[in-house]
Amino acid sequence: MSKLKQALDSGTFALTAEIAPPKGFDFTRQLYLANLLKDKVHAVNVTDFQSASLKASSLGLCIMLKQAGIEPVFQITGRDRSRMAIQGDMLSAAAFGIKNILALTGDHTTVGDCKDSKPVFDLDSVGILKAARMLESGQDCGGNALNGESPEFYLGACVTPEYDPVELQIIKMKKKAMAGAAFFQTQGLYDIESFKRFMDYASKIECKVLAGIIPLKSAGMAKFMNRSVPGIRVPDSLIERLKNSSEPVKEGILIAAEFISKIKEQGICDGAHIMAIGAEENVPLILEAAGL
Amino acid sequence: MIISQKKPDEEILSYLEGAKKVVLVGCGECATVCKTGGEEELENMKAFLASHGIEVVGSIYPQSACNKLLMKKELKALKDVLPECDAVVSLSCGDGTQTIASLIDKCVYPANNTMFLGEVERQGIFTEACRLCSDCVLAYTGGICPITKCAKSLINGPCGGSVDGKCEVNHDNPCAWIEIYNKLNKLGQLDKLEKMYEPKGYKDTAYPRVINLREEKHDE
Numbered sequence: 001m002s003k004l005k006q007a008l009d010s011g012t013f014a015l016t017a018e019i020a021p022p023k024g025f026d027f028t029r030q031l032y033l034a035n036l037l038k039d040k041v042h043a044v045n046v047t048d049f050q051s052a053s054l055k056a057s058s059l060g061l062c063i064m065l066k067q068a069g070i071e072p073v074f075q076i077t078g079r080d081r082s083r084m085a086i087q088g089d090m091l092s093a094a095a096f097g098i099k100n101i102l103a104l105t106g107d108h109t110t111v112g113d114c115k116d117s118k119p120v121f122d123l124d125s126v127g128i129l130k131a132a133r134m135l136e137s138g139q140d141c142g143g144n145a146l147n148g149e150s151p152e153f154y155l156g157a158c159v160t161p162e163y164d165p166v167e168l169q170i171i172k173m174k175k176k177a178m179a180g181a182a183f184f185q186t187q188g189l190y191d192i193e194s195f196k197r198f199m200d201y202a203s204k205i206e207c208k209v210l211a212g213i214i215p216l217k218s219a220g221m222a223k224f225m226n227r228s229v230p231g232i233r234v235p236d237s238l239i240e241r242l243k244n245s246s247e248p249v250k251e252g253i254l255i256a257a258e259f260i261s262k263i264k265e266q267g268i269c270d271g272a273h274i275m276a277i278g279a280e281e282n283v284p285l286i287l288e289a290a291g292l
Numbered sequence: 293m294i295i296s297q298k299k300p301d302e303e304i305l306s307y308l309e310g311a312k313k314v315v316l317v318g319c320g321e322c323a324t325v326c327k328t329g330g331e332e333e334l335e336n337m338k339a340f341l342a343s344h345g346i347e348v349v350g351s352i353y354p355q356s357a358c359n360k361l362l363m364k365k366e367l368k369a370l371k372d373v374l375p376e377c378d379a380v381v382s383l384s385c386g387d388g389t390q391t392i393a394s395l396i397d398k399c400v401y402p403a404n405n406t407m408f409l410g411e412v413e414r415q416g417i418f419t420e421a422c423r424l425c426s427d428c429v430l431a432y433t434g435g436i437c438p439i440t441k442c443a444k445s446l447i448n449g450p451c452g453g454s455v456d457g458k459c460e461v462n463h464d465n466p467c468a469w470i471e472i473y474n475k476l477n478k479l480g481q482l483d484k485l486e487k488m489y490e491p492k493g494y495k496d497t498a499y500p501r502v503i504n505l506r507e508e509k510h511d512e
């Protein structure tokens with residue numbers, strides 16, 4: 001059974017962190033990082049051609065993690081694969097005991113590094129969740145019966161709380177939950193009050209929510225994200241803190257840790273998902289600073 | 293309307309390497325509106341080719357180049373010049389060019405790129421409107437096409453990427469799903485957004501397709 005599911009179902013504050021496969025086939029660093037995270041988080045997310053940029057595939061690294069005794073969350077976007085390829089990958093994942101699947105729409109090919117690649121989007125995130133559910137019921141996307149046992153997954157999806165109009169995100173979130181998403185990871189969050197307002201809506205949906213945490217490394221990074229990453233809103237007060245700090249990376253770790261301990265203490269949501277984007281070594285430091 | 297755009301001059305010239313005499317075919321429908329195959333463009337093409345030593349020995353301007361029966365008739369006007377020409381340049385869309393090519397035993401070259409099915413916003417401004425997905429969903433989306441206007445053709449609502457109502461893929465475009473939301477809100481039909489839509493099916497879109505009204509059976 002999925003450890004992540006166990007944690008979330010039992011009311012434990014769940015922790016996940018994210019790593020990306022390499023642009024190449026040397027997975028040494030990924031395994032090193034995963035081992036570093038192993039006892040600190042319930043599961044390690046593996047991104048699927050994140051930012052629409054070519055890397056080794058998510059499934060490959062998930063299998064490697066699984067074999068190293070680390071529980072992966074297999075991210076699947078709809079950008080690059082048809083429903084057949086998606087279900088095929090899900091079955092392969094099941095064969096290796098991979099349970100957690102995170103369904104994502106995916107960034108468009110034109111924002112990535114292989115811009116001429118065909119944007120597939122055969123399934124949207126709702127469709128990916130349904131495709132997993134279909135396999136669980138013993139059927140493929142053509143309605144044909146699977147041979148042998150049906151796989152069992154623990155399904156998740158994403159949501160962007162800092163979205164205008166937020167009702168529209170909530171409607172989509174509801175649909176994802178209806179389609180099978182038991183847990184949600186949010187886009188990176190920095191404003192507790194605003195997140196609380198979002199959770200007022202989201203808590204009516206039957207699901208678990210992991211708050212997205214992207215540790216800031218500098219005021220410049222915060223400003224850049226405000227400018228160019230959809231759904232990110234770093235408040236000016238935090239940008240000031242980073243600017244005034246002589247060790248902005250440490251300050252960023254502290255900011256992330258404070259956010260995590262607050263949501264945990266106040267019981268705002270069910271866990272946290274840390275996206276360290278290249279600075280995964282800092283994840284244990286964040287958790288330590290958060291007293292976890 | 294089929295929106296077309298003129299190919300670069302060098303590309304057109306490269307097709308015509310070695311050709312001395314050519315025939316031009318325009319189109320009185322979409323390509324005229326797009327300013328790629330009207331009478332003016334035929335004149336311009338004639339002058340352009342002449343400046344490169346290529347003589348236009350004949351040209352026609354059919355009402356629509358994609359109507360085979362019509363084209364057959366129109367081509368008769370070229371019966372004296374076609375045998376002596378080295379090539380035909382079509383100033384219509386890809387469909388019209390194929391229609392002409394299917395009717396004559398000459399090299400037919402496209403002068404245009406065929407871009408999309410769209411609407412004329414204003415003179416000279418065209419926007420893509422329909423990707424011909426076969427199973428129209430406009431009834432559920434306030435008349436705004438999510439297959440075309442959403443860069444990811446999402447059918448169950450938006451991705452998380454819109455900023456200030458703009459699409460994350462091209463900031464010049466509005467996010468289709470926010471527009472759909474606003475429209476359905478105005479129409480009092482937000483419940484349509486809550487409905488779960490199945491992934492679009494593709495089994496009926498294996499191309500090339502034929503529709504034959506003559507064989508279609510009608511229940512009376």
Ligand code: SF4
Pocket residue numbers: 421422423424425426427428429430437438439440
């Ligand atoms: S849903 Fe969009 S692409 Fe499909 S037929 Fe209707 S308008 Fe065209």
Ligand code: SF4
Pocket residue numbers: 441442443444445446449450451452453454458459460461466467468469470
């Ligand atoms: S921002 Fe809106 S229009 Fe653009 S891909 Fe996302 S949902 Fe579609």
